[in-house]
Amino acid sequence: MSRAFVVAGAVVLALLPGSGVGTAGQPCPTVSRVARSVSPGELVLLTVACTTPLQKIEVTAFGRSIPFYEAETPRAWQGLVGIDLNTKPGKHEVAIVGRAGSSTFTRTYTLAVAPKRFRTRQLTVPQQFVTPPESERARIEQEAKRVGAIIATITPVRLWEGPFVPPVPGPMISPFGTLSVLNGTPGSRHGGADFQAAEGTPIQAPAAGRVVLAADLYFSGRTVIIDHGLGLISLLAHLSEIRAREGAHVARGDEVGTVGSTGRVTGPHLHWTVRVVGARVDPLSLLAVLGPKGGRLPGAVACR
Numbered sequence: 001m002s003r004a005f006v007v008a009g010a011v012v013l014a015l016l017p018g019s020g021v022g023t024a025g026q027p028c029p030t031v032s033r034v035a036r037s038v039s040p041g042e043l044v045l046l047t048v049a050c051t052t053p054l055q056k057i058e059v060t061a062f063g064r065s066i067p068f069y070e071a072e073t074p075r076a077w078q079g080l081v082g083i084d085l086n087t088k089p090g091k092h093e094v095a096i097v098g099r100a101g102s103s104t105f106t107r108t109y110t111l112a113v114a115p116k117r118f119r120t121r122q123l124t125v126p127q128q129f130v131t132p133p134e135s136e137r138a139r140i141e142q143e144a145k146r147v148g149a150i151i152a153t154i155t156p157v158r159l160w161e162g163p164f165v166p167p168v169p170g171p172m173i174s175p176f177g178t179l180s181v182l183n184g185t186p187g188s189r190h191g192g193a194d195f196q197a198a199e200g201t202p203i204q205a206p207a208a209g210r211v212v213l214a215a216d217l218y219f220s221g222r223t224v225i226i227d228h229g230l231g232l233i234s235l236l237a238h239l240s241e242i243r244a245r246e247g248a249h250v251a252r253g254d255e256v257g258t259v260g261s262t263g264r265v266t267g268p269h270l271h272w273t274v275r276v277v278g279a280r281v282d283p284l285s286l287l288a289v290l291g292p293k294g295g296r297l298p299g300a301v302a303c304r
């Protein structure tokens, strides 16, 4: 039997003994999740808990190895599974292999990904951002390679601690996943969320991490990328000014730049992209799961 708990808007489904994952009297593990929903573009926080400390855990989901970390106790480990924007709806298996005490275990946890419809938006932007001039092609390719390499790098330690916060106080004005039609030509899906903010508004680091890029890029303008560790990355785009240095560590709330309208934009706003082990997820799902009101281990998840 599954029991559902509601934690700050996110539903927690705990698989308890008797549910097919462990039975009464067996020590472990239990597997549970916190997520706003299980659909493309959503972040899922998985917890694997045991009665005895876990020594090792290896998790694979959507063909990717998911780094797990010790949560609040060595008996409960957590990992972030990103359901990429392009994931096909249906059942997807998460393979879990671990060791607790002298015993090893293997479990399969199923994520039933529900379909999700994203919107379409019409945008009018300077034509050079729809069909970039030939002279910019090498630059665009080089920048795509550089950002791609950053996203593919999984820093093996967790650099963030505590909740994630929105980088600017304004509301979200353009959602994640929307298909942009640029000057009448269908472009790509919106890989982040846009937040309303006036030119010059300070942008804060949503959580601690290391600044791995602080540069002016063709499409995203002045851009700061923060590596939060364990494959979790924030990209903040279209800044008027960058106030962070590549290689520097930042704490949650540190100012990394100011809002602007550089790159491919229609006006000043903050664009925030979140990647989790390569998967594109909605920053709002990150805030729902790891924000100030979400994310902590519900007591009911602990093994018995």
Ligand SMILES: [Zn+2]
Residues within 6 Å of the ligand: 174, 190, 192, 193, 194, 270, 271, 272
């Ligand atoms: Zn955007």
